[in-house]
Amino acid sequence: MSLLVENLSKVYAGQKALDSVSFSIDGPQVAGLLGPNGAGKSTLMKIACCYLAPSSGRVEVCGFDTVGDSLEARSRIGYLPEHNPLYLDMYVKEYLDFVGEIYKGKGNVAARRDEVIERVGLGPESRKKIGALSKGYRQRLGIAQALIHDPDVLVLDEPTSGLDPNQLEEIRALVRDIGTRKIVIFSTHVMQEAQAVCGRVLLLDKGKLVADAPTDRLMRQLQGKARILVEFDQAVPAEELEALSGVSGIVRGGVSRFEVLTDASVDLRGALFRYAVEKGVAVLTLQKEEFSLESVFHRLTREEALPSGGGKEKEED
Numbered sequence: 147m148s149l150l151v152e153n154l155s156k157v158y159a160g161q162k163a164l165d166s167v168s169f170s171i172d173g174p175q176v177a178g179l180l181g182p183n184g185a186g187k188s189t190l191m192k193i194a195c196c197y198l199a200p201s202s203g204r205v206e207v208c209g210f211d212t213v214g215d216s217l218e219a220r221s222r223i224g225y226l227p228e229h230n231p232l233y234l235d236m237y238v239k240e241y242l243d244f245v246g247e248i249y250k251g252k253g254n255v256a257a258r259r260d261e262v263i264e265r266v267g268l269g270p271e272s273r274k275k276i277g278a279l280s281k282g283y284r285q286r287l288g289i290a291q292a293l294i295h296d297p298d299v300l301v302l303d304e305p306t307s308g309l310d311p312n313q314l315e316e317i318r319a320l321v322r323d324i325g326t327r328k329i330v331i332f333s334t335h336v337m338q339e340a341q342a343v344c345g346r347v348l349l350l351d352k353g354k355l356v357a358d359a360p361t362d363r364l365m366r367q368l369q370g371k372a373r374i375l376v377e378f379d380q381a382v383p384a385e386e387l388e389a390l391s392g393v394s395g396i397v398r399g400g401v402s403r404f405e406v407l408t409d410a411s412v413d414l415r416g417a418l419f420r421y422a423v424e425k426g427v428a429v430l431t432l433q434k435e436e437f438s439l440e441s442v443f444h445r446l447t448r449e450e451a452l453p454s455g456g457g458k459e460k461e462e463d
Contacts, residue, residue, distance in 0.1 A: 147208055147222075147298035147329055148172045149194070154203035155353075156189050163189040165353040166203070171346075176325035178344030178361070179333040185350040187333050188228075191301050194331070195225045208298050221249065224292030228303040228333075230284055234277035238268060238287060241276060242294055249295035262290045266320060282313030289320065299329045306339060318343050341365075372410040376418050377403045377431035390417050403431075 149171040156164040164186045171177055181187050192198040194205050196212045196219055204211055210218040233241055239259060246255035263272050266286045271279055276287065285305055292300055306317050321343050324330055332344055340347055340361060347364060349357035357364070376387075381401035388396045392414050395407035408414050415432050422429045 147174070148206070149208075149299050149329055149331070150204075150206040151190070151194070152204050152206075154190065154193065154205060155201050156186070156193065156198065157201045162353045164193075164200075167350070167353070167355045168203075169348060169355060169358050171329050174325060174327050174329060175346060176321060176330040176332050176344045177346040177348055178340035179331055179348050179350070180335070180337070180340055181350035182335075184352075186353040187350055188303065190350070191225070191303055191331065191333060194299075195223055195301055196220050221295065222297050223299045223301060224295065224297040225301045226285075226288045226292045226303060226305055228307065230288040232276050232284060232287065235275065237275055238263070238272045238279070241287070242290060245291045246294045255294075258294060258296070262293050265293070266290045267316070280313070282309055282316065285309065285313070285317055286320070289317075289324075293324075297328070299331070300324060301331045301333075303333045304335070305332070306334070306336075372408055372412075373397075373435055374406040374408065374414055374418065375404075375431055375433045375435065376406060376429065378422060379428040379430055382425065382427060387418075387421070390414065390421065392417070 151167055151169050154164050154167045155162060167186070167190065179187050179190070189198065193200050193212065194207065196216045199213055204213070205219075206212070207219040208222045210222065212219045233244075236244070242259045242262065243255050246259055250258070263269055266289050268283065268286050268290060271283050276284065279287065289300075289302070289305065292302075302321065305321065306314050309317060318339070321330060321332060325343075325345070332339070334340060344361055347357060347359060347361050348355065379402065384396050384398050384404065387393065387404060387406060390406075392408050392412040393406055394409070397405035397407070399405065406414060406418065413434065415434060418432060419429060
């Protein structure tokens with residue numbers, strides 16, 4: 147099983163939604179597709195699922211091109227869109243039979259339907275009408291319909307949106323389990339989701355792929371790093387802050403606001419407070435934060451490098 151995206155671009159009315167995106171996935175895993183609104187995530191998923199044609203480049207699902215071999219590619223991919231399109235007046239089993247017959251034809255569905263119901267934990271609700279299901283069970287049903295034809299690649303667009311904490315953990319566990327057997331593309335805006343579910347992060351911003359790495363590698367890059375948010379009541383020279391012992395870098399947010407980058411083992415708040423006293427300025431904000439995957443997201447989508455200890459000053463817009 148594999149998913150290949152090669153130099154993929156999509157242009158709408160002269161504006162690039164995707165700009166030469168390339169990556170490949172081989173073998174079972176959960177890959178998080180992250181990015182701010184308008185980054186191109188939905189466009190990429192729709193092209194991979196054969197709903198859109200690319201302007202240039204190509205996508206292959208298990209070796210089949212999504213344009214030239216569309217039917218073969220579709221048969222190997224399952225898709226749960228963000229707004230789960232269910233027929234509320236149908237019964238759970240009736241609906242899965244309906245979807246299964248689209249892929250497999252009549253008479254070949256019942257055994258697979260029961261297997262999928264068991265797999266996603268729908269058994270207690272399987273005799274109900276869809277309209278009577280909770281949001282969590284509707285999401286399980288959406289995943290079930292995407293799995294009914296046993297695809298190699300599963301694309302899930304915001305599958306945990308709107309769930310309560312118990313439902314959230316149940317769906318996370320289900321996705322992790324599926325990812326041991328299939329390729330799962332897991333689109334989300336929530337960084338905690340990627341840390342909890344995904345073994346790999348694909349980060350899009352303004353149509354470009356700005357990061358592609360195992361989640362734990364991104365976290366190791368930040369392990370032991372921290373930032374201190376500091377704001378003074380008047381302008382101070384950034385070079386004076388950068389000269390303080392233990393500072394590895396400065397991100398300037400204006401003449402009086404800074405992010406001071408440091409090791410997590412070093413607490414610079416005392417030194418910053420003493421600096422302010424010596425200079426006769428007041429401290430308005432002084433807050434220490436250790437880095438997380440959310441920090442990676444914000445820094446890469448602001449076109450900033452991860453803190454490397456190089457001691458270079460960066461300026462925020």
